[in-house]
Amino acid sequence: MRKLLTLIFAVVVGLSFVSTASFAGAAKGQKLFIKKMKKPCGFSGGVMAKKHTQGEWKAIQDAGKLNDELISFCPKAKPLKAKYVSHVYDFLYNYASDSGNVPS
Numbered sequence: 001m002r003k004l005l006t007l008i009f010a011v012v013v014g015l016s017f018v019s020t021a022s023f024a025g026a027a028k029g030q031k032l033f034i035k036k037m038k039k040p041c042g043f044s045g046g047v048m049a050k051k052h053t054q055g056e057w058k059a060i061q062d063a064g065k066l067n068d069e070l071i072s073f074c075p076k077a078k079p080l081k082a083k084y085v086s087h088v089y090d091f092l093y094n095y096a097s098d099s100g101n102v103p104s
Contacts, residue, residue, distance in 0.1 A: 029091025030103055032084050041074035046103045048073065049095035057096050061089045 033045035041048065051073065052060070060069050066089055067079040080088060095103050 025087050025090035026094040027091075029084075029087035029089065032080070032088055033091060036080060036084070037070065037074055037077045040077035044103075045091060046095055049092045049099075049103070050097045052092070052096055053098040054093050054096040055098075057089065057093045061085075061093075066092075 030045050033048065037048075038044060048070070049057075057066075060066055066085050070088075071077060071079060091103070093099075095101050
């Protein structure tokens with residue numbers, strides 16, 4: 001019984017680190033969107049995130065077209081540097097139209 005409880009505790013602790021890491025990327029992505037894209041877009045990252053579902057954002061990212069998609073909505077914006085794309089993707093995915101999450 002003690003071994004089972006120890007295992008369950010370890011799993012819960014491990015999963016808490018995974019979820020924290022995913023929201024850390026989303027928080028950084030939100031900051032990057034605000035800094036790099038909010039002014040040229042004329043709207044917030046939350047508005048951008050709601051333009052697609054999580055599945056659509058994933059397909060765009062998997063195809064390597066995230067910068068192109070962002071520029072299609074914000075033609076005045078400059079493309080993001082490659083090192084920023086994954087963070088902005090995390091943000092957009094976590095706050096997509098079907099996620100139920102609302103950025104703060």
